[in-house]
Amino acid sequence: MDEDCSVALSFAVSSPGEPDQVCLDAETVLNAVIGYCRTRSIPLPRAAMKRLEPMNGELSMVFDMRRTTGWPRRSLAA
Numbered sequence: 055m056d057e058d059c060s061v062a063l064s065f066a067v068s069s070p071g072e073p074d075q076v077c078l079d080a081e082t083v084l085n086a087v088i089g090y091c092r093t094r095s096i097p098l099p100r101a102a103m104k105r106l107e108p109m110n111g112e113l114s115m116v117f118d119m120r121r122t123t124g125w126p127r128r129s130l131a132a
Contacts, residue, residue, distance in 0.1 A: 060106070061113075080106060087115055 060080040066073040078086075084106050091098050098104070102117035 083113075084115070 061078045061083050063076045064073045102119045
């Protein structure tokens with residue numbers, strides 16, 4: 055798998071014995087998840103920094119937020 059690839063999608067269209075593969079970088083996957091949330095009216099904190107992390111065999115979106123006192127706050131959306 056390519057080092058810049060975060061998610062690899064494998065599928066067989068033309069030949070089941072020779073699957074095709076598409077690699078997506080982390081930014082593309084994150085933008086796709088954010089777009090999905092928007093189309094489904096799932097609220098996301100605008101001011102938060104967003105990133106994806108693997109957790110327990112699943113991909114989770116992590117929000118990094120700062121309180122007005124300056125302390126970091128972290129919440130997860132799986």
